[in-house]
Amino acid sequence: MNKAINFLEKNTDAWEIFNAKEHLKILKIENNKIKSVNEGLEEGYAVRVVVNGKLGFASGNDLIEACKNAMKIARISEEKIDEFAFSRHKKAEGIYDRKFEESDNWMLESADIVLNTISEFGCVANSTIEAGKSEVRIVNSSGLDCYEISTSFGGLVEVVKDDSSSYEIQESRKMDVDFEWMTRKAAKLTLDGLKAVKLNKGIYDVVLSPMAVHQLLFFALYPAFSAENFLKGRSALKIGDEVGEITIIDDGKLKSGLFTSSFDDEGIDTKKTVVVEKGEFKSFLTDFKYSLELGVDATGNCYREELSSYPTIAPTNVVLDFKDKFELDELNGDKILEVHAFIGSHTSNPVSGDFSLECMNAVLTKDRIPIKTAMIYGNVYEFLRKIEGFGKDVRQFENTVTPSILFKDVVVSG
Amino acid sequence: MVQFYDIREVSSESLSINLENGVVEKPKYDFSKSKGFRVLKNGFWGLFFGNVDDKTGLKLAEKNVVSEGDADVADVKSKGKFVFKAKINPKDVDIEEKIKLLKDVENVLKDSKIVSTRIAYLENVRKFSYKDSNGSEVYYEVPRIGIIIHAFAKDKTLQFYSKRLLKVAGFEVFDDTPFKLAEEVKDVLNKLVNAKTPPSGEMNVIMDSSLAGVFIHEAFGHAVEADHVLQNSSIVADKLNKKVADESVNVYDDPNIQEFGFYPFDDEGVKAEKKAIIENGILKSFLHSRETAAKLNGKAGNARAQGVDEPLVRMSNTYIDEGEYNFDELLEDAEIYLVGSRGGETNPATGYFHFNAQYGYIVENGEITDMVRDVSLSGNTLSILYSIKVGKGLRFDPGFCGKAGQLVPVADGSPPSLVKAFVGGA
Structure with a gap:
């Protein structure tokens, strides 16, 4: 790396090297049998440079080649920046599990759990069990040199019988994923689905599971939090807007969070940002460049989806809260519909917040009647005003940390 | 062995x-450059990807053969x-x-x-x-x-x-x-920006070429991927050589067409070939990798990967072939005309699909009237294919198809088509 740094020091106004090493293992179960184990070891570089005040980006396996390509492309860039960020970091907690080195056994044991559990139900399970270790180092011309190692473990269990199916997903920073719970839950929903009946169109109170809440908000709401989207006229939100009574906090330092890190993907300290407080929109999420444009402190939300992705603004762990809580077991009304997951959530409109989503594995709370098909549609900003209460079953599903949420008076089509 | x-x-x-x-x-x-290695031993796959020499890569892949299985390859x-x-x-x-x-x-x-x-x-x-x-x-x-x-x-x-x-x-x-x-x-x-929200309910819908292409890709194409068939998660698993659509329906997957899903060889080195999926309403074949072809007596050639990831059964350029209806004839029976696609998702195990059109028009007495926004379409694949009326004018639309975390370039095609499905909106 020193050779590259010397080269960049000589030839650029400012520079940044992002180096990622990934070690990934995936075990696959297909049709109730362990089928394959896949392992990958990859390392690469992404380089950003400023030449004559203009920003260029290149990535690849060869660092010197990436440096030269970044300089070449900076020539035609009109994206302006003077320097890269320097930041001190508070260390993130609970994101590395040394047991990764024993993950071969863990994957086989987890597979046995899935297979033993599914044998009780007479269904077919397809599953992936994953363990990953990631090392990131970021060095830049502002004096930043930071390194972090983290792990992730997780799995997906899909259970099928006849024309019914369901899935459950769990991820963790530690080797504590509960494959028995996932398999049981997916199997139960699948068996319920065999008895599913048609739903009459009408107005229902709807309880979305943490998975369904994430699927809805990630595509219809979170893009509006980006300072870049706001500054480019692509966000429906502005500071002070009212979105019901929910509180939404982006917490990049959440202990053991799936998106927790000491620093973001350009080396800025991650932190807790109150995005919405009791319904009032308080803050956009920013990276270094857009924090300067907006004249606010950077929130540490720079994210690279993969090594070759251009760094962009994205949420970390999004923690939801609400004043009123309820017990799921105590809900008892004729017209309460519980939704496990949505199909097609990525089709939501990220600009207007409009969505129309097909429910998967929905059940009427009273008498636990499973439903064949149901569609929920609306606008996410109006939908947030329909929140009646939060459950107590808090879990993290991808970015979102939430319990089940009860929405009042929702139009549902059968 | x-x-x-x-x-x-x-x-x-x-x-x-x-x-x-x-x-x-x-x-x-x-x-970027990388290498992928697969070893099939005792019916079990061991895989490794990374920038290593061939001997090391094969050794590391073989190390991942940790059990026995029943896999074989054509x-x-x-x-x-x-x-x-x-x-x-x-x-x-x-x-x-x-x-x-x-x-x-x-x-x-x-x-x-x-x-x-x-x-x-x-x-x-x-x-x-x-x-x-x-x-x-x-x-x-x-x-x-x-x-x-x-x-x-x-x-x-x-x-x-x-x-x-x-x-x-x-x-x-x-x-x-x-x-x-x-x-x-x-x-x-x-x-x-001034369009209305759409009506909702079951209605006669014209899907334009783009949306009908997404329909055949999402709602039917994924269900004929033979890995889904072997996972018991396909609604057409037991329907080979049986009627699955109106007899006017012909559906093909053809990687040789110079559209976005083109490839000369698949990611298992098999020469690309046009596959008849549905002909005259009859399900003619599934799409196969070397492994699924061996298990189901099919023809390999549809295994694709993002980079050097594990090759999976995938589509290429998938399309509904020309039908016999003029657009005006489709309009006569239509209540709504939906245009373009903002993506979709299907559950091949149940046949339920859901996608969003980019916009649509209300159709009244055979005439296109007001524009509607944020309109979605959902339904059950097989019941729709039984009653579909396929129009004239096949066109392809490019896109990236996601499966098991891997994206590959594809194209979907169709003439405009009339179906009865569930329309919803904001």
Whole structure:
């Protein structure tokens, strides 16, 4: 790396090297049998440079080649920046599990759990069990040199019988994923689905599971939090807007969070940002460049989806809260519909917040009647005003940390 | 005993440039190379990917054979080389000319209601080398190029609309098409910002070529991927050689067509071939990898991977072939006409699908009337295929298809078609 740094020091106004090493293992179960184990070891570089005040980006396996390509492309860039960020970091907690080195056994044991559990139900399970270790180092011309190692473990269990199916997903920073719970839950929903009946169109109170809440908000709401989207006229939100009574906090330092890190993907300290407080929109999420444009402190939300992705603004762990809580077991009304997951959530409109989503594995709370098909549609900003209460079953599903949420008076089509 | 092994080396060279609100932003180069190794031993697959020599890679893959299984592979051996020769190699075109194209297209979008624009230019060359224990040796180079036009407009509501031109081709693809697409984006957005929300309920729907293409890809194509069949998660698992659609319906997957899903060999080195999926309403075949072909007595050639990831059964250019109805005949029975697609999702195990159109029109007495926004379509695949009326005028739309975390370029095609399905909206 020193050779590259010397080269960049000589030839650029400012520079940044992002180096990622990934070690990934995936075990696959297909049709109730362990089928394959896949392992990958990859390392690469992404380089950003400023030449004559203009920003260029290149990535690849060869660092010197990436440096030269970044300089070449900076020539035609009109994206302006003077320097890269320097930041001190508070260390993130609970994101590395040394047991990764024993993950071969863990994957086989987890597979046995899935297979033993599914044998009780007479269904077919397809599953992936994953363990990953990631090392990131970021060095830049502002004096930043930071390194972090983290792990992730997780799995997906899909259970099928006849024309019914369901899935459950769990991820963790530690080797504590509960494959028995996932398999049981997916199997139960699948068996319920065999008895599913048609739903009459009408107005229902709807309880979305943490998975369904994430699927809805990630595509219809979170893009509006980006300072870049706001500054480019692509966000429906502005500071002070009212979105019901929910509180939404982006917490990049959440202990053991799936998106927790000491620093973001350009080396800025991650932190807790109150995005919405009791319904009032308080803050956009920013990276270094857009924090300067907006004249606010950077929130540490720079994210690279993969090594070759251009760094962009994205949420970390999004923690939801609400004043009123309820017990799921105590809900008892004729017209309460519980939704496990949505199909097609990525089709939501990220600009207007409009969505129309097909429910998967929905059940009427009273008498636990499973439903064949149901569609929920609306606008996410109006939908947030329909929140009646939060459950107590808090879990993290991808970015979102939430319990089940009860929405009042929702139009549902059968 | 090792039954089979293969070694893939994939290198990719990409350039992308964004023009955001008229400013050249996020220009990037990516040059990456990696190798993928698979070993099939005792019916179990061990895989490894990374930049190591062949001997090490195969050893590391074999180390991952940790159990026994019942997998086997179809006995296919292929040799060949294919280098796609573009009329104008994008590398011979100055980057300034590429930026000029973006700026010229952006000029077309200027309009009082348009508040934001993003135009993306993409070019990529995939170089693929393959060898296996059967003695196969394959090499190809295929370029992909295109432009994606995105605009945001505001009046009564804030809306976005996009069109894209993505092809297996060289720079010659940029004739006047990008400008026509930009005009269309502007015109549609002008109406979309004041469009109404759609009605909901089961109705007669005309899907335009683009939406009908997404329908056949999402709702039916995934269900005929033979890995889904073997996982028991396909609604057509037991329907081979049986009627699954109206007898006027013909559906094919053809990687040889020079659309965005083109490939000369699949990622298991098998020569690309057109597959009849449905002919005269009868399910003729599933799509196969070497492994599923061995299990179900099918034909390999549809295994694809993102980079050097594990090859999975995938589609290429999938389409409903020409039907017999004129557009006016379809309109006569229609209640709503849906245009374009913002993506979709299906559950191949249950046959339920859901996708969003980019916009639509209410149809009254055979006439197209008011525009509607944020309209979605859902239903059950098989019941729709039994009553579909396929129109004339097959057109393809490019896209990227996701499966098990891997994206591959595909194209979906269809003539406009009339179906009875569930329409919903905001």
